[in-house]
Amino acid sequence: MRIFTLALSAWAGAVLAATPPAEDLARLEQEARTISASFGKQLKGVLQATMLAGGPVEAIKVCHTSAPEIAQRLSREQGWTVARTSTRVRNPSNAADEWEQQILQQWQDKIERGAPVGKLEASTVLDRDGEQTFRYMRAIPTGEVCLNCHGSRLSPAVAEQIKLLYPNDAATGFQKGELRGAFSLEKSI
Numbered sequence: 001m002r003i004f005t006l007a008l009s010a011w012a013g014a015v016l017a018a019t020p021p022a023e024d025l026a027r028l029e030q031e032a033r034t035i036s037a038s039f040g041k042q043l044k045g046v047l048q049a050t051m052l053a054g055g056p057v058e059a060i061k062v063c064h065t066s067a068p069e070i071a072q073r074l075s076r077e078q079g080w081t082v083a084r085t086s087t088r089v090r091n092p093s094n095a096a097d098e099w100e101q102q103i104l105q106q107w108q109d110k111i112e113r114g115a116p117v118g119k120l121e122a123s124t125v126l127d128r129d130g131e132q133t134f135r136y137m138r139a140i141p142t143g144e145v146c147l148n149c150h151g152s153r154l155s156p157a158v159a160e161q162i163k164l165l166y167p168n169d170a171a172t173g174f175q176k177g178e179l180r181g182a183f184s185l186e187k188s189i
């Protein structure tokens with residue numbers, strides 16, 4: 001009986017280790033939500049300021065250096081890995097991994113059935129080489145201003161600048177309101 005109890009508590013311990021308590025997951029999700037919102041706000045701020053000051057060609061150059069910089073700084077400050085991804089990326093280092101692809105596909109199906117793009121989010125705990133990782137994604141809709149650089153009809157100057165910096169760009173042809181991509185955050189737990 002004693003052996004049985006011991007075995008049972010070891011088993012319960014293993015299960016607990018595999019799945020963090022619900023309140024921990026809720027806290028992590030809230031933290032990820034806040035960081036994504038801050039990431040989005042900072043990117044929009046830089047984009048709007050540079051579009052106004054120098055126009056879209058200048059803004060591409062700024063986006064090229066600032067977007068990864070903001071992501072890296074937030075990652076350092078917050079203890080999370082903060083990034084953006086999409087099914088069609090401009091920067092190849094933003095390419096979606098397996099879990100991200102799967103969520104983006106699920107969202108696309110939900111959107112086709114009428115779900116509002118801006119509200120979609122997802123989270124999970126995945127095992128990565130024996131280390132548990134909390135992952136979070138939040139959808140990014142395509143707004144009007146985004147069409148300057150991600151739409152179907154780019155100005156020749158914009159198209160040329162994008163080709164120069166991103167020869168393998170796949171992030172054009174989006175329509176207003178469509179799913180453009182996602183904020184993607186992760187943290188070891």
Ligand code: HEC
Nearest residue numbers: 056059060063064067084089090091094145146149171181
């Ligand atoms: C001035 C041009 C410009 C505008 C306007 C613009 N983007 Fe981008 N976008 C870029 C560039 C350049 C990158 C690549 C940044 C990098 O190297 O990480 C990018 C990358 C992205 C990515 C990361 C995935 C990828 O394709 O690499 C997302 C998501 C994204 N943009 C969404 C948006 C949204 C949403 C808007 C509108 C609110 C927007 N963009 C407006 C130029 C632009």
